[in-house]
Amino acid sequence: xxxxxxxxNQRNRRRERAQRMLxxxxxxxxxxxxxxxxxxxxxxxxxxxxxxHSGEDExxxxxxxxxxxxxxxxxDSHSRPPRPPRPPRPRKKSSLAAANQKExxxxxxxxxxxxxxxxxxxxxxxxxxxxxxYRVIVQAIGYSNYLRDK
Numbered sequence: 093x094x095x096x097x098x099x100x101n102q103r104n105r106r107r108e109r110a111q112r113m114l115x116x117x118x119x120x121x122x123x124x125x126x127x128x129x130x131x132x133x134x135x136x137x138x139x140x141x142x143x144x145h146s147g148e149d150e151x152x153x154x155x156x157x158x159x160x161x162x163x164x165x166x167x168d169s170h171s172r173p174p175r176p177p178r179p180p181r182p183r184k185k186s187s188l189a190a191a192n193q194k195e196x197x198x199x200x201x202x203x204x205x206x207x208x209x210x211x212x213x214x215x216x217x218x219x220x221x222x223x224x225x226y227r228v229i230v231q232a233i234g235y236s237n238y239l240r241d242k
Contacts, residue, residue, distance in 0.1 A: 197216040198209045211217040 197220060198211045201208045201210070211220070
């Protein structure tokens with residue numbers, strides 16, 4: 093008996109909620125429709141007020157009664173909703189700042205005019221020697237091409 097009463101109450105609550113939601117949707121739809129009708133009416137008759145008065149208080153730059161604004165476009169008389177402000181432009185990271193933040197793979201000490209390099213790992217030592225060898229070869233090839241051209 094209690095289960096049937098609970099189910100009945102639940103069904104009734106669901107029906108009431110569905111009716112409320114339906115009524116809310118209908119009211120929103122009718123409000124939207126009224127707003128669209130008002131916008132269409134204002135588009136059809138944008139300058140009724142200007143036509144009704146005499147030309148005494150008329151602004152000479154008002155478009156000579158043609159429904160035009162100062163820029164000359166008839167669409168300018170309709171106000172557009174304001175656009176949201178642009179987000180700030182991302183700042184460019186300079187390559188110098190990135191180079192300063194990057195740690196060198198070795199520490200260099202100069203003692204009695206000799207540069208002593210201290211690498212953290214053996215792999216870093218191998219990588220640096222390979223890069224140095226590559227730079228020397230590229231420089232030698234570039235220099236030989238330079239001599240060949242002369």
